[in-house]
Amino acid sequence: MTTALDSAGQLKLVIFDCDGVLVDSEGPSCRATAEFARSKGLSISDDEAHTRFAGMALPQVVRELETELGHSLPDKTAFILRENLVQMMKKSAEPVSGALEMLSGIRSLGLPVRVGSNSSVREMDAKFERTGMTQFFPENRIHSANDMGCPKPAPDVYLYAAKAEGVLPENCVVIEDSNTGAEAAWKAGMACVLLRPDDVPLPPFWPVEGSVRITHLDELVPLLRRTLESQKHA
Incomplete structure (x- = not known):
């Protein structure tokens, strides 16, 4: 299958994950x-929580904690955690290094952008307002897998973003940092650029067709520029 990053393909849409790609909120x-889990009697360190829960939607996190605890948590647990997170992000969300410059660069390439995240729209609104990214992502370009009820690794949020743009999955490239999100992109039939340092292992299913790894966001615009140029001359 020809992907959006192939010289014979057609790149028409860039879809970003939010957390860990645009906003340093993971x-x-x-x-x-981790703090919440410890308050319930679980021994989970901050590092373990990052390894286990990065990229997950909060309802998934709550289900995992319930399994480990051996009993259910109150029905509103995910809602309370989300509201606490929204307030935290309003005060402390920061852009991933190079994110604002990268977004300006992609805008100069003329490529449309959307976001597909396991975060709720309320969370993303808080993060984007705090980091100055609202200019790049008006509300109709923000899509929440959590709010859809189909969190990653299900591909639904990415397929929805493509449909909203009026393009096919094979015309999209997804920018991800987590195994969960990369799997969602793969299941959607989309090319994927994985943002990951050299010292962090790749997903077990990597590489997949149309996949590229970068270690810093400053590599993304040159990559997409080369792709567009190669497709123009194909």
């Missing part, structure tokens, strides 16, 4: 989850 979020 760390604070996972630390908050």
